[in-house]
Amino acid sequence: MSSHSDSQLNLIVTGGAGYVGSVCAARLLESGHRVTVVDDLSTGHRDAVPAEATFVEGDIAEVADDLLADGFDGVLHFAGKSLVGESMQAPDKYWHGNVMTTLRLLDAMRRHRTPRLVFSSTAATYGEPATIPIPEDAATNPTNTYGATKLAVDHMISSYATAHGLAAVSLRYFNVAGAYGRFGERHTSETHLIPIVLQVAAGVREQVQIFGDDYPTPDGTAIRDYIHVVDLADAHEAALFRATPGEHRIYNLGNGAGFSVKQVIETCRTVTGHQIPAVVAGRRAGDPAVLVASSERARSELGWTPRRADLAEIVADAWSFAQARFAR
Numbered sequence: 604m605s606s607h608s609d610s611q612l613n614l615i616v617t618g619g620a621g622y623v624g625s626v627c628a629a630r631l632l633e634s635g636h637r638v639t640v641v642d643d644l645s646t647g648h649r650d651a652v653p654a655e656a657t658f659v660e661g662d663i664a665e666v667a668d669d670l671l672a673d674g675f676d677g678v679l680h681f682a683g684k685s686l687v688g689e690s691m692q693a694p695d696k697y698w699h700g701n702v703m704t705t706l707r708l709l710d711a712m713r714r715h716r717t718p719r720l721v722f723s724s725t726a727a728t729y730g731e732p733a734t735i736p737i738p739e740d741a742a743t744n745p746t747n748t749y750g751a752t753k754l755a756v757d758h759m760i761s762s763y764a765t766a767h768g769l770a771a772v773s774l775r776y777f778n779v780a781g782a783y784g785r786f787g788e789r790h791t792s793e794t795h796l797i798p799i800v801l802q803v804a805a806g807v808r809e810q811v812q813i814f815g816d817d818y819p820t821p822d823g824t825a826i827r828d829y830i831h832v833v834d835l836a837d838a839h840e841a842a843l844f845r846a847t848p849g850e851h852r853i854y855n856l857g858n859g860a861g862f863s864v865k866q867v868i869e870t871c872r873t874v875t876g877h878q879i880p881a882v883v884a885g886r887r888a889g890d891p892a893v894l895v896a897s898s899e900r901a902r903s904e905l906g907w908t909p910r911r912a913d914l915a916e917i918v919a920d921a922w923s924f925a926q927a928r929f930a931r
């Protein structure tokens with residue numbers, strides 16, 4: 604399968620029925636790449652898969668060996684478990700779903716000589732950071748099982764790259780938000796801040812809880828670095844072309860600016876024109892006070908610049924998506 608030109612790749616997108624995976628699949632197709640989405644639909648949605656993608660329903664751990672035998676230029680591996688709270692309650696889901704699954708994918712890639720891998724890692728690998736903004740060489744001390752499993756996968760990828768010549772990139776996401784047209788965030792039971800706040804604005808939830816107002820931050824609420832999902836997706840395409848055989852590169856992806864929970868709620872009030880009642884509740888287990896990325900390495904080595912860095916614009920895109928979903 605090498606009828607394409609050098610700049611048009613034949614790619615597998617695992618988790619392409621999920622939030623970030625579907626946006627990334629859509630952007631890659633627009634760039635002219637061929638995309639096969641693999642998703643077991645455990646948390647993704649069939650109708651989130653872009654129409655132009657080939658769709659394979661299944662667990663990547665089960666289907667990778669057969670599928671990769673057809674010859675692909677690379678895998679973008681989004682499939683996995685991603686909720687901090689759930690990872691503390693049901694760690695088995697995370698060690699199996701993130702670590703075991705990726706090990707089987709790596710073995711299949713090695714067997715079929717699939718040259719490139721771009722992996723969805725996370726800021727949660729760092730834990731409570733010693734310096735802000737967080738550079739890629741910061742210590743990794745995850746405070747939750749989710750972060751621990753993603754860090755374990757990063758270690759696995761490093762050793763496969765070194766030993767077997769894989770060209771690998773891990774992208775450590777900070778807080779992904781926003782939407783891309785019909786592709787957006789719609790988890791069955793939502794835990795993320797912006798979609799929850801917008802559910803309150805849309806009238807499908809009564810109030811938002813602020814998890815802790817006693818953090819050592821200016822307004823006492825936790826600070827995160829919110830990045831637009833389209834900027835995030837575009838970094839994946841850059842990573843595919845930056846990937847170098849035998850190397851595992853790691854890049855943080857954020858805007859480099861932090862917003863507190865209270866600031867996010869206030870921005871949502873301004874963008875939506877709704878009042879959005881908020882109440883203070885206790886801290887959520889495993890949550891660090893401040894997570895803000897240094898994205899200097901991604902900017903200099905990937906030539907990547909976030910183009911939608913304004914929080915109000917990120918929220919506005921998420922709001923358009925939420926309104927279409929909850930039209931009231």
Ligand code: UDP
Pocket residue numbers: 687778794795796797799811812813814815825826827864887890
């Ligand atoms: N948060 C909150 N109320 C909610 C959901 C989240 O106060 O209903 C806080 C959460 O404690 C964290 C921030 O908002 O400080 C972002 O949380 P989210 O779950 O969106 O992303 P995370 O940082 O956990 O990846």
